[in-house]
Structures are given as C-alpha cells and as structure tokens.
C-alpha cells in the first residue's frame with residue numbers, strides 16, 4: 244500500500260508515492276547526497292510527480308496547532324494530504340533579540356528557518372529538511388479551514404484593523420503577543436515534514452554541549468576546559484564521524500548565532516554511524532551585532548574538524564565565493580525575499596573568520612593531522628564518485 248511521502252522545496256511542491264523499501268534510499272538522497280530536485284529525479288524516474296512552482300499556490304485542506312511546543316506552530320495539510328510545519332512571523336527582519344532575553348525565551352523566527360536551510364546547503368551539510376517562505380491569507384487559509392475551535396477562537400481584529408490570532412502554547416500565546424497580519428496576510432516558514440515516524444523512526448540525541456536552560460546554572464562544559472576528552476570517550480562519540488558531525492553543527496550554529504541546539508536527531512534505521520539532522524533553527528539570526536563565542540566552545544575544546552568542512556570554510560572566506568554573497572544569492576530564490584537584512588549577512592562573514600581563526604590556533608597548537616580529519620579520501624574510495632557526504 245503506497246503511502247504518500249511529501250516535502251516542499253523553495254522551488255516547488257512535490258508529492259511522491261513511495262513504499263517502505265524505497266523510503267530509506269530516498270532519505271539518503273534528500274538529506275545526504277544531492278539537491279531535492281536531483282534526488283527526486285533519481286527516485287521519480289521521469290520526474291512526472293514533480294510540479295515546480297505548484298507550491299506557492301497549493302491550498303491548505305486543514306490547519307492544526309502543533310501540540311507540545313513552547314511557541315505557536317501550525318501543521319498545514321495540503322489538499323493532496325502533504326503536510327508542512329508553519330511558523331508564523333513573530334519579529335520583523337530588522338528587530339534584534341533584546342540583550343536581556345535568554346536564549347530559551349527568544350522568539351522563533353520564520354526567516355531564520357528559511358535562512359538556515361539555505362546555509363546548510365551552502366555548507367554542503369544537507370542536514371536540514373527543505374524550508375520555504377509563504378505569504379498566507381489568515382482568514383481564507385487558516386481561520387476558515389481549521390477545525391480546531393481553540394485556534395479559531397483566538398482570531399480577532401486589532402485596533403489598526405488587522406487580523407490577528409494567537410493560538411495556544413506555553414510561551415507568547417496571548418492577546419499581548421498576538422500574530423497580526425497586514426491586514427489579513429502573514430508571512431511564515433513552511434518546513435517539509437520528514438516521513439511519518441511510523442515509517443521512519445527517529446532517534447533524538449542530547450547535544451553534549453547543551454546549555455543549562457536555567458537562569459543561573461552553568462552546564463558542565465562551561466566549567467570544565469577538558470570536557471571534550473570526556474565526550475570523546477563516550478559512545479557514539481568515541482568512533483565514526485559523530486564527533487566531527489557535532490563540530491560541523493557547532494560551526495553551523497555559530498554562523499547563525501543559534502544558542503538553542505539542545506538536541507539533534509538521526510534516523511534509527513541507519514544505526515549510530517549515520518548523518519545527523521538539524522531541525523528547529525528558528526533561534527538563529529537573532530543578533531547581527533553580536534558574535535556569541537560560547538557557541539564555538541565545542542570546536543575550541545575538541546580541536547577537530549573534517550577536511551571537507553575546513554576546505555569549504557576556506558573557500559567561503561575567499562572574495563569570489565564570499566559566504567554572504569552566496570547566501571544573498573540563494574535567498575533571493577525564496578518568495579519572501581529578502582530573507583535576511585544585510586547586517587546578518589555581513590555577520591556571517593565576520594563569524595566565518597572567527598571559526599577559521601579557532602581552527603588555525605588549534606592547528607598551530609596540535610598539528611594539522613591531529614586537528615583535520617581527512618574524510619574526503621575515504622568517502623571517495625567508498626562510493627567511487629566525487630567526494631560527498
């Protein structure tokens with residue numbers, strides 16, 4: 244009985260019927276190897292089930308609130324039963340996170356979700372499921388199609404004659420924090436749903452460098468400079484590429500200023516030696532005028548990096564491949580462009596140099612071969628193709 248597997252990309256809406264056997268192959272293709280379009284071609288054959296440009300017009304069949312989150316998120320079901328996670332805009336692109344806000348009470352930003360997807364592709368990590376922007380008509384596409392009375396009841400018209408709603412959640416779901424349209428349209432991010440958990444179970448892993456999520460307490464890594472030695476001896480960080488994957492994740496989060504990486508996920512089916520998935524990137528891009536150096540602590544404590552990552556970072560620091568320029572170009576393809584204001588783009592260039600500086604210091608201290616792990620050679624031999632991950 245084929246089940247629909249569906250996801251969205253910046254350029255189209257895709258519906259693919261796929262059976263349980265091919266789902267794993269498919270996942271590897273999406274997240275591991277190639278672009279969305281290419282991976283679809285591999286699986287879909289002639290690409291007949293790929294509809295470019297359908298996405299921006301595909302109607303929602305129903306809308307429900309996602310339970311359990313701290314901030315309001317909506318699950319949008321399309322008319323063909325595809326689903327995506329909608330995070331409505333809470334902050335304008337110009338607003339910075341107030342200095343007295345903790346990382347755990349910061350807003351989740353829709354544009355950060357979109358930008359994180361593009362950054363992940365530029366870094367060639369391919370660990371973030373596709374995310375795209377969308378302008379939603381709040382009455383027609385949310386209020387009138389939801390069967391959730393609790394959500395429906397939170398709609399109102401503001402004194403400025405804009406449509407607003409707030410839903411139910413544990414943070415910021417009140418009249419004071421209502422999400423208001425202009426006058427009835429609101430921006431948001433739509434993130435592809437990974438396959439149903441019944442089909443492809445995921446495992447959630449605690450980030451060893453997780454923050455304390457407490458106003459006063461410090462985490463162990465903040466007080467123990469040798470913390471990485473401990474992590475290195477603990478499975479699954481004691482073998483395979485997991486520790487190096489965490490270093491990639493650290494760099495990714497530092498570039499966008501995301502302090503909220505408490506967990507990451509893997510597909511259970513693939514065991515421990517598999518790629519990791521970075522969901523929930525909405526707390527990135529909160530401050531452009533500040534570089535949060537504590538996010539880089541795993542890198543400076545461990546002094547390890549994949550050669551492929553190191554090479555790519557060096558490339559992105561060059562004038563002709565400047566990270567900010569590639570990001571700007573990539574983000575222009577989104578319907579809600581511009582996604583990031585210039586100071587955020589420039590902050591990424593500045594932070595990239597800080598990452599390279601940490602790595603240069605590591606190499607000087609410990610020697611190149613103790614810091615940089617040659618992943619390119621091994622993967623090239625295994626696959627018989629160009630290096631990729």
Ligand SMILES: *[C@@H]1O[C@H](CO)[C@@H](O)[C@H](O)[C@H]1NC(C)=O
Pocket residue numbers: 380381382383387427428
């Ligand atoms: C949004 O949908 C309503 C119908 O529910 C329509 O009257 C309104 O014009 C739409 N707004 C825009 C900006 O298209």
Ligand SMILES: *[C@@H]1O[C@H](CO)[C@@H](O)[C@H](O)[C@H]1NC(C)=O
Pocket residue numbers: 478479514515
């Ligand atoms: C996978 O990692 C976990 C550590 O969380 C470990 O307990 C388990 O034995 C590992 N599995 C394999 C097959 O190595």
